[in-house]
Amino acid sequence: MPHNIDLHAVTGPGGGAASSLTAPGHTSVFSFKTLNPGLYVYHCATSPVGMHIANGMYGLILVEPKDGLPEVDREYYVMQGDFYTKGGYGEPGLQPFDMKKAIDEHADYVVFNGSVGALAGANALKAEVGENVRLFVGNGGPNLVSSFHVIGEIFDKVYVEGGKLVNNHIQTTLVPAGGATMVEFKVDVPGDLVMVDHSIFRAFNKGALGNITVTGPENKEIYSGKQMDAVYLPEGSAIQSVDTGKAPAPVVAQTKEEKIKFGQRVYEANCQACHQAGGVGIAGAFPPLAASDYLNEDHKRAANVIVHGLSGEITVNGTKWNSVMPAMILSDNDIANVITYVLNSWDNKGGEISPEDVAEQRKAAPAQAVPGAH
Numbered sequence: 001m002p003h004n005i006d007l008h009a010v011t012g013p014g015g016g017a018a019s020s021l022t023a024p025g026h027t028s029v030f031s032f033k034t035l036n037p038g039l040y041v042y043h044c045a046t047s048p049v050g051m052h053i054a055n056g057m058y059g060l061i062l063v064e065p066k067d068g069l070p071e072v073d074r075e076y077y078v079m080q081g082d083f084y085t086k087g088g089y090g091e092p093g094l095q096p097f098d099m100k101k102a103i104d105e106h107a108d109y110v111v112f113n114g115s116v117g118a119l120a121g122a123n124a125l126k127a128e129v130g131e132n133v134r135l136f137v138g139n140g141g142p143n144l145v146s147s148f149h150v151i152g153e154i155f156d157k158v159y160v161e162g163g164k165l166v167n168n169h170i171q172t173t174l175v176p177a178g179g180a181t182m183v184e185f186k187v188d189v190p191g192d193l194v195m196v197d198h199s200i201f202r203a204f205n206k207g208a209l210g211n212i213t214v215t216g217p218e219n220k221e222i223y224s225g226k227q228m229d230a231v232y233l234p235e236g237s238a239i240q241s242v243d244t245g246k247a248p249a250p251v252v253a254q255t256k257e258e259k260i261k262f263g264q265r266v267y268e269a270n271c272q273a274c275h276q277a278g279g280v281g282i283a284g285a286f287p288p289l290a291a292s293d294y295l296n297e298d299h300k301r302a303a304n305v306i307v308h309g310l311s312g313e314i315t316v317n318g319t320k321w322n323s324v325m326p327a328m329i330l331s332d333n334d335i336a337n338v339i340t341y342v343l344n345s346w347d348n349k350g351g352e353i354s355p356e357d358v359a360e361q362r363k364a365a366p367a368q369a370v371p372g373a374h
């Protein structure tokens, strides 16, 4: 599918999104002048934008002031993001994106630098006692605002929202979705510092946790270590239970109208990025679904293509297409709904297909041989 970048450091329409929209196998070029120093997020802005961002398509661009930033001993990049998967936290196997959870802002994962543990344990950031550390902290979102905190440190400086304003002596700073900040601190004593999103269940239950290992001599005046051990009765001594109730079964469309309604959502979440709003496709890359003779002449073949994928040459409305459509990981219901939606949209000829028809195609051979496959 095509992608692009909206660079927040760009002054211009879409942050460069339209100028950088690039289909597979193509290259795009545009130029811009950096007018404002600061730390900026960039992200993919291809429709559906949220889905692309939720797949981790973002990063940071630093526009240094003319005279540069003050010298420090260490600089590190920390980028937070929230992720939404069909399975819950830690479930093994390939986990497809879950649009419903994303819309509801129910993140399964909140992580730094793309995965649980990316900055923890053996991957911990490092510093020596006496050094000044600068963290470039960004938040790709797509949804959650970060309460960025380093357990065991106080930020000597925070460049508020990644701009010019500097605040001092800060414990926790907000990093908006699609925003950034720079924090600086001198490490005075050895030990393990813990970077967290202080919306704390995200840290200990969803992955938003990283370490900075500080080595060097102790300073007992600044931090003594334990001086006494007495019995303390913590709150909440009872074992806490976790609700393991199963999610209810998905609602199945009962009528053609419901299929069309549900199918529209499936289309927007899974198909629209390539085949585009209105089913118009992208010339040279993705064939149209609007008024498509290929689609209207064989509804079951459409199900087959979604289930098994398609590669090799096909002819749609008199034009030859030779691109690759991946097999989609969707339920029989979702596929029946989305085909019924498309058949009844954009000058197509109407019609309906059932989940049973889709199940039959799942067992059938691919409609068109995929080169290299058997």
Ligand code: CU
Binding pocket: 002, 003, 004, 044, 045, 046, 052, 057
């Ligand atoms: Cu993208």
